[in-house]
Amino acid sequence: MSGFERVQELIATISQTGRGERGVSRLALTDADRQARDIVVEEMKALGMSVTTDACCNLWGRFEGSSDRPGVVIGSHLDSVPEGGRYDGALGVACGLGATRDILAENPPPRRSLSVVVFTAEESSRFSLATIGSKAATGNLSLMDTLRFRDRQGVTLLDALRDFGGRPEQIPRDCLAPASYHSYFELHIEQGPVLDWNGEDVGIVEAIAAPTRFMLEVVGEQAHSGACPMNMRRDAMAAAAEIVLAVERAGRAESEFGTVATVGVCECFPGAMNVVPGRVVLKVDVRGIVEKSIRRACDEIKARVESVCAERGVRVNFTLYSADKPVAMDGLLARRIENVCKDLKVKYRRMPSGAGHDAMYMATLIPSALIFVPCKDGVSHNPAEAVDWRRVRSGYEVLLQTVKDIVR
Numbered sequence: 001m002s003g004f005e006r007v008q009e010l011i012a013t014i015s016q017t018g019r020g021e022r023g024v025s026r027l028a029l030t031d032a033d034r035q036a037r038d039i040v041v042e043e044m045k046a047l048g049m050s051v052t053t054d055a056c057c058n059l060w061g062r063f064e065g066s067s068d069r070p071g072v073v074i075g076s077h078l079d080s081v082p083e084g085g086r087y088d089g090a091l092g093v094a095c096g097l098g099a100t101r102d103i104l105a106e107n108p109p110p111r112r113s114l115s116v117v118v119f120t121a122e123e124s125s126r127f128s129l130a131t132i133g134s135k136a137a138t139g140n141l142s143l144m145d146t147l148r149f150r151d152r153q154g155v156t157l158l159d160a161l162r163d164f165g166g167r168p169e170q171i172p173r174d175c176l177a178p179a180s181y182h183s184y185f186e187l188h189i190e191q192g193p194v195l196d197w198n199g200e201d202v203g204i205v206e207a208i209a210a211p212t213r214f215m216l217e218v219v220g221e222q223a224h225s226g227a228c229p230m231n232m233r234r235d236a237m238a239a240a241a242e243i244v245l246a247v248e249r250a251g252r253a254e255s256e257f258g259t260v261a262t263v264g265v266c267e268c269f270p271g272a273m274n275v276v277p278g279r280v281v282l283k284v285d286v287r288g289i290v291e292k293s294i295r296r297a298c299d300e301i302k303a304r305v306e307s308v309c310a311e312r313g314v315r316v317n318f319t320l321y322s323a324d325k326p327v328a329m330d331g332l333l334a335r336r337i338e339n340v341c342k343d344l345k346v347k348y349r350r351m352p353s354g355a356g357h358d359a360m361y362m363a364t365l366i367p368s369a370l371i372f373v374p375c376k377d378g379v380s381h382n383p384a385e386a387v388d389w390r391r392v393r394s395g396y397e398v399l400l401q402t403v404k405d406i407v408r
């Protein structure tokens with residue numbers, strides 16, 4: 001059986017785990033997660049890989065190369081959001097296993113070691129913290145973090161890891177040795193519509209966007225909606241509306257740099273039809289891969305907020321949640337992938353990733369590449385997530401050929 005046929009079979013089997021009435025609910029470190037991992041372990045063993053689990057429950061399959069040159073890792077995750085799709089994460093793991101199968105089927109055996117990794121808890125759904133496994137593997141997760149983050153039932157990440165067979169107290173010491181690895185590859189569905197709508201089969205990710213997130217609390221004056229004349233109001237909602245549009249404008253003005261700006265939360269207080277709103281909470285997410293562009297968008301929003309305050313007599317309290325830096329993928333690996341796309345006559349584009357991925361943390365230690373394949377209409381984190389296998393095949397072939405060229 002070819003590696004790619006096996007990828008499709010693995011996806012069919014893995015998507016039975018955590019399957020509910022609506023989509024796949026395979027939250028991290030649950031029984032469903034365990035069942036999916038068991039399928040992967042069986043496959044790793046069948047391929048002759050040695051199987052280990054690190055302190056943070058990341059699952060590693062490794063095939064030793066015939067030389068001691070630094071190895072190649074292919075990975076992604078198996079956990080999903082509640083009522084998610086079949087492909088987010090699982091496709092990357094399955095493609096890693098498929099590529100290993102195809103590479104081992106040929107002679108001579110690879111000179112570099114070839115590993116497939118399943119990272120723990122890439123989704124933030126269970127512990128309100130994303131990319132937990134790759135953070136741990138790259139020295140970006142502290143023991144305090146495992147105590148601080150809990151699921152809805154109050155189970156700490158530390159206890160969940162321990163119950164799953166992990167060794168959380170060893171996480172700070174169980175970090176990857178960068179010198180042992182040549183590169184990390186991750187194939188993932190795009191989770192956006194760009195490739196699908198442009199008829200391209202591969203996205204070569206140049207950088208992963210980092211969100212700057214903040215809360216704007218607009219404080220006006222609560223008043224009677226009948227008795228307070230229009231010219232005497234300090235309506236927090238009307239002021240917030242101007243700010244929402246200013247956020248959109250700031251994003252649009254920077255769109256040529258790939259920056260996006262969103263108000264995803266708007267809460268109005270007291271929220272009654274006969275009351276002029278006194279207070280509105282807006283939560284803003286600005287993302288991009290060009291730091292200067294993100295900064296310009298934020299500065300533009302800030303300037304507009306100040307003028308709205310002056311014009312409308314409201315006050316705005318600002319709370320910064322996060323201001324992460326965008327992470328660049330490795331330029332040389334991107335060029336290798338691009339050359340393979342040209343050789344194989346695969347339609348591709350270089351693009352940013354708006355969503356976070358494990359590659360973001362792997363890139364802090366090891367040259368990393370993220371390959372996107374299209375998903376139908378960009379729908380993801382949704383039971384309707386779907387792929388066209390002919391197009392995924394192109395992405396798979398590009399991954400396979402690129403890795404093959406390195407490990408041989």
Ligand SMILES: [Zn+2]
Pocket residue numbers: 077088089122188
């Ligand atoms: Zn994912």
